[in-house]
Amino acid sequence: MGDSLLFSLKLSVQVATVATVFVVIVGLSAAYLLSRKNFLGKELLDILLTLPLVLPPTVIGYYLIVLFGRNGLLGQYMYTWTGWSIMFTWYAAVLASFVVALPLMVKTTRAAIESVDENLINASYTLGHSEWWTALKVILPLARKGIIAGTILSFARAMGEFGATLMLAGNLPGKTNTMPLAIYSAAASGDRSEANTMVLLFTLISGLFLYLANKLTKRVI
Amino acid sequence: MGLSVNIKKAVNGFKLDAQWEINDELAVLFGYSGAGKSMTLQMIAGLMKPDAGAIHLNGKSVFDSAAAVNLPPQARSFGYVFQDLALFPHMTVRENILYGAHGLSKSERDKRCRDMMERFMIAGLENKYPNEISGGQKQRVALARALIRRPDALLLDEPFSALDAPLRSEMRNFLKEIRREFPIPVVLVTHDLTEAVALADRLIIMANGRVVQAGTPTEVLNSPSSPEVELLINTRDQLLHAISDRRQ
Numbered sequence: 001m002g003d004s005l006l007f008s009l010k011l012s013v014q015v016a017t018v019a020t021v022f023v024v025i026v027g028l029s030a031a032y033l034l035s036r037k038n039f040l041g042k043e044l045l046d047i048l049l050t051l052p053l054v055l056p057p058t059v060i061g062y063y064l065i066v067l068f069g070r071n072g073l074l075g076q077y078m079y080t081w082t083g084w085s086i087m088f089t090w091y092a093a094v095l096a097s098f099v100v101a102l103p104l105m106v107k108t109t110r111a112a113i114e115s116v117d118e119n120l121i122n123a124s125y126t127l128g129h130s131e132w133w134t135a136l137k138v139i140l141p142l143a144r145k146g147i148i149a150g151t152i153l154s155f156a157r158a159m160g161e162f163g164a165t166l167m168l169a170g171n172l173p174g175k176t177n178t179m180p181l182a183i184y185s186a187a188a189s190g191d192r193s194e195a196n197t198m199v200l201l202f203t204l205i206s207g208l209f210l211y212l213a214n215k216l217t218k219r220v221i
Numbered sequence: 222m223g224l225s226v227n228i229k230k231a232v233n234g235f236k237l238d239a240q241w242e243i244n245d246e247l248a249v250l251f252g253y254s255g256a257g258k259s260m261t262l263q264m265i266a267g268l269m270k271p272d273a274g275a276i277h278l279n280g281k282s283v284f285d286s287a288a289a290v291n292l293p294p295q296a297r298s299f300g301y302v303f304q305d306l307a308l309f310p311h312m313t314v315r316e317n318i319l320y321g322a323h324g325l326s327k328s329e330r331d332k333r334c335r336d337m338m339e340r341f342m343i344a345g346l347e348n349k350y351p352n353e354i355s356g357g358q359k360q361r362v363a364l365a366r367a368l369i370r371r372p373d374a375l376l377l378d379e380p381f382s383a384l385d386a387p388l389r390s391e392m393r394n395f396l397k398e399i400r401r402e403f404p405i406p407v408v409l410v411t412h413d414l415t416e417a418v419a420l421a422d423r424l425i426i427m428a429n430g431r432v433v434q435a436g437t438p439t440e441v442l443n444s445p446s447s448p449e450v451e452l453l454i455n456t457r458d459q460l461l462h463a464i465s466d467r468r469q
Contacts, residue, residue: 123307125294128323
């Protein structure tokens with residue numbers, strides 16, 4: 001395996017890992033709110049969090065540029081104050097992966113949280129435990145299969161992010177070329193052997209993740 | 222000391238409007254399903270909010286619409302046993318019971334848990350999970366969990382309905398026994414007349430969201446206040462009804 005391939009693999013894992021950490025934190029909180037609370041704008045939040053699942057990655061990439069680009073709605077302030085822009089850094093790849101992977105986490109964990117028996121939650125409340133403690137000790141442990149499945153699916157999705165990453169982080173060799181981008185470059189420049197190796201490796205890793213997701217979620221209490 | 226309940230609630234076309242008061246006695250809410258019995262328990266415990274009224278436990282108001290008081294379930298001292306028992310499937314018997322001992326010191330929790338398991342005849346099951354023990358044992362665990370922190374009142378929602386007849390009568394005796402150690406108001410919901418009469422100090426008959434009669438079982442059985450109550454407590458009539466239903 002060449003150095004560039006190793007770099008791409010390492011970068012992909014790094015980007016997906018960091019993105020997944022944020023996906024789990026934000027996704028779990030959002031799923032809990034959507035499944036257990038009623039509030040104004042709940043439908044809207046649900047749609048916003050699901051949209052990345054159906055929108056073309058280029059559209060997501062475009063929105064992210066509009067928001068976080070050097071002249072973007074938020075990005076311009078970040079740039080004025082710090083002189084730094086997220087564009088064309090590996091953080092941009094994390095941001096893109098986070099946005100596209102988040103819906104998978106929200107959908108899977110929301111279903112899992114909603115499947116927890118309401119009486120168990122009520123029992124915890126009548127036994128004097130706060131909502132926070134109940135979420136930690138009753139809801140999350142009983143929803144853990146869905147949470148694990150959501151985490152693994154999100155990680156796999158983050159590893160495979162291409163379109164939005166390309167628009168936001170670019171395809172800079174040795175800097176932002178994650179594996180899907182490196183595969184694109186190899187294929188475009190006719191480097192079949194490099195492309196073959198990476199495609200096979202990627203398929204193997206993704207397959208392994210799906211196997212792991214199945215294995216972990218089948219285990220009963 | 223005791224429990225007084227005065228609640229009104231309208232949901233999906235169903236209207237509940239019930240008032241009653243009990244001392245440190247065992248009250249049975251009896252009636253057909255859909256009479257509003259379980260809903261009443263949920264509102265007493267704070268799991269559902271009445272539209273109007275007041276609920277007082279030992280003179281302290283836990284709900285009072287006029288004074289805008291509505292304590293969350295955590296702040297009301299009720300032990301609650303759910304119809305399906307609601308034991309936590311991911312916790313052992315010991316962990317389930319200890320989960321009810323919220324707010325006690327560790328040594329006190331451990332001591333009480335050991336005592337309760339001994340008295341409730343479930344010692345030895347500490348490390349079993351709920352799906353590894355029998356129906357009767359589950360009942361005892363659910364009761365122990367609800368009582369370990371010595372609540373001011375106990376609410377039981379058809380706790381024995383899943384058991385077969387002999388075990389049900391054993392559990393009734395067991396409940397009477399532990400009443401001696403926990404002389405607090407107990408409200409038990411059932412649609413089983415035998416159970417109601419066997420356990421009740423005070424029988425509260427509900428139909429269509431209202432209390433249609435309340436009194437000692439003897440009073441209610443001897444002088445039903447209306448044909449509605451008469452039908453509810455007359456087993457022979459009910460059996461005859463069942464026969465005519467079969468013919469149709």
